Structure formats: C-alpha cells, structure tokens
Amino acid sequence: MLQQPLPRDYRKLAPVSARRDVWAALLPRRSRAAFRLAVSSAVALADLITIVGTAYAVDIAYYYYASRGTVDASGTGLQIAGVLCLVILLTNLVRDDYSIESLIARGPHLRRAATLWVAAWVVTMVVGFATKTSNDLSRAVTLGVFVAGLPATLMVRYAMVKLVRHGITATSSSVNRVHLVGYEEDIARFYAHNDAEDLGLRVVGTSYLRHCEVGAADVARQAQISEDLDLAVSVVRFLRPDDVFILVPWAETSDVERCIDAFLRVPAAVHLRPGSMMDRFPDLQVGRVGRLSGIRIGRKPLQSGEIFLKRTMDLVLSLLALVMLAPLFVAVAVLIKLDTPGPVFFRQRRYGFNQQPFGVYKFRSMKTERGAEFRQASRNDSRITRVGAMLRSSNIDELPQLFNVVLGEMSLVGPRPHAMAHDRSFERRIALYARRHNVKPGITGWAQVHGLRGETLTDLDMERRVNHDLHYIDNWSIWLDIQIMVQTVVSPRAYRNAY
Incomplete structure (x- = not known):
C-alpha cells in the first residue's frame, strides 16, 4: 500500500528546510484549539455587541426625540437586548453556528440569522407577556429594536463570515485535518472533483488500498486488506487527523465494513463517502422517520x-x-x-x-x-x-x-x-x-x-x-x-x- 502525506496540488505549506519540519507542519499544533475557540468567541461577541449596541442606540435616540434634546435611556432597549442575546447566542451555540466549520461552509447563513432574529423577537414578546412586563416596555423602542436590529445583525454576520473565510484557508492550522482512505481510482476521483480551498479542510495524508489479483483466494484477499488497514491505522495514529474519510465504494460491502472496524479504533471522526452520489446530492443528511433511518437526498420544498x-x-x-x-x-x-x-x-x-x-x-x-x-x-x-x-x-x-x-x-x-x-x-x-x-x-x-x-x-x-x-x-x-x-x-x- 502506498502512503502519501499530501498530493502535489494540495501541498501549499510554507517552504521548509528539513524533513522533520515537514512532518511537524503536518501534525496538529498545540495552539490550534485555542485559536478555534478565539474565532468562535469573536463571532459570538460580535453578535452580542451588535444586539446590545443597536438596542441601546435606539433607546437613546427615542428618548432624545421624546424628551426634546435630553440624552438618556429608558432601559427598555437593554431589557429587550438581554432576552434577545440569551435566545440568539444560546441557539447558535446549540446548533454550532459559531464553529469554524459552520462559518466557512456554504450555507444559508443570512437566512438562518434572519429567521432566528424573528423567532427571538417573538420569544421576547412572549416572555414580556408572561412576566407582565410588556406594559413597562416602550412600544416605539421595541419596534425600533426589531426594525434596526435585523439589518445590523445581518450585516455584522455577513462581515464576520467574509472575514473568517478570508483569513482561514486550506493551509491554516485551524481547519479540520483530514486523512483519506480508499482505492487509487477513488482517491484520484476525489482530487479531480474537489479543491481544498473550497472544501475548507486540509488533507494531511492518504492511504491507498491495493486491489487483489483476479482469482485470488479469499484468505489471501483478507490478509492483504488487513495488512493495508493496519498500516493505514498506524499512519492515522501518527498524523492524528480530525477526520478520516473512507472513499471505498459502498458496493464493496465487506471492504467498507473492514475499514469501519479498523478506523473506529482511532480517536478521529469516521466518514463514509459513497462516490459520485455525494457530488450529485451535496446536501445529503441522515434523517429519521419514526425509528427508521435513511440518507435524505432532498427535503420537502417547504415545511x-x-x-x-x-x-x-x-x-x-x-x-x-x-x-x-x-x-x-x-x-x-x-x-x-x-x-x-x-x-x-x-x-x-x-x-x-x-x-x-x-x-x-x-x-x-x-x-x-x-x-x-x-x-x-x-x-x-x-x-x-x-x-x-x-x-x-x-x-x-x-x-x-x-x-x-x-x-x-x-x-x-x-x-x-x-x-x-x-x-x-x-x-x-x-x-x-x-x-x-x-x-x-x-x-x-x-x-x-x-x-x-x-x-x-x-x-x-x-x-x-x-x-x-x-x-x-x-x-x-x-x-x-x-x-x-x-x-x-x-x-x-x-x-x-x-x-
């Protein structure tokens, strides 16, 4: 089996002078987790500042207009901002919207942010009604926060997503590090149809499985794939990638099962990628209907x-x-x-x-x-x-x-x-x-x-x-x-x- 650290097209590391430096560049860095946490925290903090700042500005502007020149605030804006921040930040944390993977992925970021803003505003009104505090809130400030906060939140989220995508590339140590496993033609097809910059990940290694000769005995075939997988597991343990992608076609059921059994023994997320099907349906998801699980290739147009x-x-x-x-x-x-x-x-x-x-x-x-x-x-x-x-x-x-x-x-x-x-x-x-x-x-x-x-x-x-x-x-x-x-x-x- 051939082991290849990084294909030529994917090798975009800074020039190094020694082989030891090359391997060190492929291995995960200790500061990686701290950097990822800092990026996620910065995006969450941007949301927090935007919501609080917009609400406070609306409150001051309304009080200035109502009192004819006195700069002060009624406190309504900050009360509303507190509930909005609680709902929006917790929801984004639960659904992992602040993670680097979510930020660099091609997804409906602005649509999700707009939908969450409307939902958070509804929750704020329900909380005010349930606690009998809605009468204490200025209706003008409440409406102003909703109208002004939506575009402000969308603009800040758009800017943050652009900033993260610009600053984090396939060569960044903070992106997910991926190891590929499969037959030579399957890995070649992967490289032909994918670009590391677009995927938002970094391929740190590949492990090629050998095809057995036609007519080979089953025992010899099993021994060969076991040897290939043992070597692949050793390489994965050394490189310590975040994710392992098994590119073996699903038609090769026994080989896929052996790969799964082998890589479940290493501390990495294991993914199956069924060849060209993933390219035709880029939004595949594992869905459940009752107790039945399946791969969902398309959702209802509207819920x-x-x-x-x-x-x-x-x-x-x-x-x-x-x-x-x-x-x-x-x-x-x-x-x-x-x-x-x-x-x-x-x-x-x-x-x-x-x-x-x-x-x-x-x-x-x-x-x-x-x-x-x-x-x-x-x-x-x-x-x-x-x-x-x-x-x-x-x-x-x-x-x-x-x-x-x-x-x-x-x-x-x-x-x-x-x-x-x-x-x-x-x-x-x-x-x-x-x-x-x-x-x-x-x-x-x-x-x-x-x-x-x-x-x-x-x-x-x-x-x-x-x-x-x-x-x-x-x-x-x-x-x-x-x-x-x-x-x-x-x-x-x-x-x-x-x-």
Missing part, C-alpha cells in the same frame, strides 16, 4: 410552518393589492374594450403545484383568434394589440393573477407557470424540469427578476430559467420572496424581454 408563513403573506398582500389596484383594473378594462373586440380577461390552463391543472388569469393582450393553436408570443408578434404591448412591457397584464393567489392556486413569488404544451415538451428534454411543480407557481420569480422571460428559442434558454427556479426552491426564505417582489418593481432586468 408546514414555512407554508403557513408564505400563504399568510400571499393572502394579506394580494387582498391589499386588489383593493389598492381596483381603479387601475377598471381603467385597463376600459382600454382593452376600446382597443379591440373581445373579453377583458384571458384564461389559460396551466400546471400548478404537484402538476395539478388550473386556469391562470391575465389581462388580454392579444387579438382574439378562435380555434387557433397555441403559439408562444415573440418579439414584434402581430397578434399583440397596442394596449397589450403596453400592458406586457409594464407587467400589468399579470396583475389579474392576484385572484389566483387569493384562490390558493398561485403564490406571489414562485416559478412562472408555463403553457401545458411547453411543460410536456421540456419535461422530457430537461433534467429536473418537473421539480418546478414542487411549489406553487408565482406571479413573479427568481428567473424573471434576472431577465429570463419571454420566448424560449432553445433548450438552453429554458434550462437557464429552470436552474434559477430550482435555486429559488432550494434556497427559499420569506426574505428572498420580499427581495424578489421589490426587484420585480424596481429592477430594470425584471422588464427585460417583456413582450
């Missing part, structure tokens, strides 16, 4: 609480929009009637959530053609009326879909519903196209605010749109919905290809 939150926002905002836009609806209806004969609204069958068909509403923007086959609108399409061109360029033709939102058939934000003919065609040609139907379709979406709308002339056009829709599904948050709705109104890209 029950998220569905309730999204539906509440959809219902409130759509009803409010319908009331406010009623005069505009009347004006548009009159213009359509005066422009060309035909109905004001256009209704077409589309696939919605779970591929259930429904009728989507729009203001009619084309001439009425009885019995005509469906044909996607294109630039300078002769069927588009003068009023219709104006409605399309301003996205006003989509506003009647607010009725679909009220009926629960659509959401304000989500993948745009396509014509059924397009759905059936592209579903056979584009991988994971049907995943778009795992959430309700939306009036606007992540693809639309990036200018991916209008005619799809090639499969590549649709594939770009689908990739954006899948990104939205996998990264949904209430804040992402708000961001998309704002961009739909103010971003020039949202109006691109609107014809």
Whole structure:
C-alpha cells in the first residue's frame, strides 16, 4: 500500500528546510484549539455587541426625540437586548453556528440569522407577556429594536463570515485535518472533483488500498486488506487527523465494513463517502422517520410552518393589492374594450403545484383568434394589440393573477407557470424540469427578476430559467420572496424581454 502525506496540488505549506519540519507542519499544533475557540468567541461577541449596541442606540435616540434634546435611556432597549442575546447566542451555540466549520461552509447563513432574529423577537414578546412586563416596555423602542436590529445583525454576520473565510484557508492550522482512505481510482476521483480551498479542510495524508489479483483466494484477499488497514491505522495514529474519510465504494460491502472496524479504533471522526452520489446530492443528511433511518437526498420544498408563513403573506398582500389596484383594473378594462373586440380577461390552463391543472388569469393582450393553436408570443408578434404591448412591457397584464393567489392556486413569488404544451415538451428534454411543480407557481420569480422571460428559442434558454427556479426552491426564505417582489418593481432586468 502506498502512503502519501499530501498530493502535489494540495501541498501549499510554507517552504521548509528539513524533513522533520515537514512532518511537524503536518501534525496538529498545540495552539490550534485555542485559536478555534478565539474565532468562535469573536463571532459570538460580535453578535452580542451588535444586539446590545443597536438596542441601546435606539433607546437613546427615542428618548432624545421624546424628551426634546435630553440624552438618556429608558432601559427598555437593554431589557429587550438581554432576552434577545440569551435566545440568539444560546441557539447558535446549540446548533454550532459559531464553529469554524459552520462559518466557512456554504450555507444559508443570512437566512438562518434572519429567521432566528424573528423567532427571538417573538420569544421576547412572549416572555414580556408572561412576566407582565410588556406594559413597562416602550412600544416605539421595541419596534425600533426589531426594525434596526435585523439589518445590523445581518450585516455584522455577513462581515464576520467574509472575514473568517478570508483569513482561514486550506493551509491554516485551524481547519479540520483530514486523512483519506480508499482505492487509487477513488482517491484520484476525489482530487479531480474537489479543491481544498473550497472544501475548507486540509488533507494531511492518504492511504491507498491495493486491489487483489483476479482469482485470488479469499484468505489471501483478507490478509492483504488487513495488512493495508493496519498500516493505514498506524499512519492515522501518527498524523492524528480530525477526520478520516473512507472513499471505498459502498458496493464493496465487506471492504467498507473492514475499514469501519479498523478506523473506529482511532480517536478521529469516521466518514463514509459513497462516490459520485455525494457530488450529485451535496446536501445529503441522515434523517429519521419514526425509528427508521435513511440518507435524505432532498427535503420537502417547504415545511408546514414555512407554508403557513408564505400563504399568510400571499393572502394579506394580494387582498391589499386588489383593493389598492381596483381603479387601475377598471381603467385597463376600459382600454382593452376600446382597443379591440373581445373579453377583458384571458384564461389559460396551466400546471400548478404537484402538476395539478388550473386556469391562470391575465389581462388580454392579444387579438382574439378562435380555434387557433397555441403559439408562444415573440418579439414584434402581430397578434399583440397596442394596449397589450403596453400592458406586457409594464407587467400589468399579470396583475389579474392576484385572484389566483387569493384562490390558493398561485403564490406571489414562485416559478412562472408555463403553457401545458411547453411543460410536456421540456419535461422530457430537461433534467429536473418537473421539480418546478414542487411549489406553487408565482406571479413573479427568481428567473424573471434576472431577465429570463419571454420566448424560449432553445433548450438552453429554458434550462437557464429552470436552474434559477430550482435555486429559488432550494434556497427559499420569506426574505428572498420580499427581495424578489421589490426587484420585480424596481429592477430594470425584471422588464427585460417583456413582450
């Protein structure tokens, strides 16, 4: 078996003059634990200072305004900050959000921070109600802390994550030290598809298992792998890595079990990595349903609480929009009637959530053609009326879909519903196209605010749109919905290809 301390591409250590220095560089340093603790403490302290500082500043600002020039504080801000700090810091400690691994990992840091801020604020209100102290708190200061604290917390967390990622690289002694074990082709595949800088770890050694000759006796095969594993365990004991990754394919059941038995004897975390499956599903997790365990390759697009939150926002905002836009609806209806004969609204069958068909509403923007086959609108399409061109360029033709939102058939934000003919065609040609139907379709979406709308002339056009829709599904948050709705109104890209 070959033992290799570090592949050439991964060897980014400072130049050394002696072999002893090389081995010393590979071994864990005594100051490592203290440095990791210092980094985690600094991020937690940044959260603490941000929360307390924002709350105190809001308290002083309100007292200065209310007392007309006297700089003082009522104490409300610090009381609120105390509960917020307790909830946020303890929650982050429990779920290990302050660890270096969590900070350098690609994850929804800002979404988790925003969700926790809202939850902590709710807990603060419940505590105030339960202890009958809510009447003593200034409502203006309480609301001010919530409104000002959220962006402040997000900006500080963003800055800290950037700072940690910039300062900690694969060559840093503070990152997790990893040893790889597997057949030569499996380890080569690992290096070909991964980069130490992106992974946020440091490979300090590799142990190659030898393939037995075809037709070799089982006894000889067992003796050979035992010899390989004994040597690998000795190397791991010497290097003292934090983690051992077994890259042996899961199809080799007996070899995997022997590797597990061997490396459970060393003080390191042991991981199984089932080859290319991990690259296809980067968010694999071990999940439990009842007492049954399994590897979860995908979660439900939205959990029950998220569905309730999204539906509440959809219902409130759509009803409010319908009331406010009623005069505009009347004006548009009159213009359509005066422009060309035909109905004001256009209704077409589309696939919605779970591929259930429904009728989507729009203001009619084309001439009425009885019995005509469906044909996607294109630039300078002769069927588009003068009023219709104006409605399309301003996205006003989509506003009647607010009725679909009220009926629960659509959401304000989500993948745009396509014509059924397009759905059936592209579903056979584009991988994971049907995943778009795992959430309700939306009036606007992540693809639309990036200018991916209008005619799809090639499969590549649709594939770009689908990739954006899948990104939205996998990264949904209430804040992402708000961001998309704002961009739909103010971003020039949202109006691109609107014809």
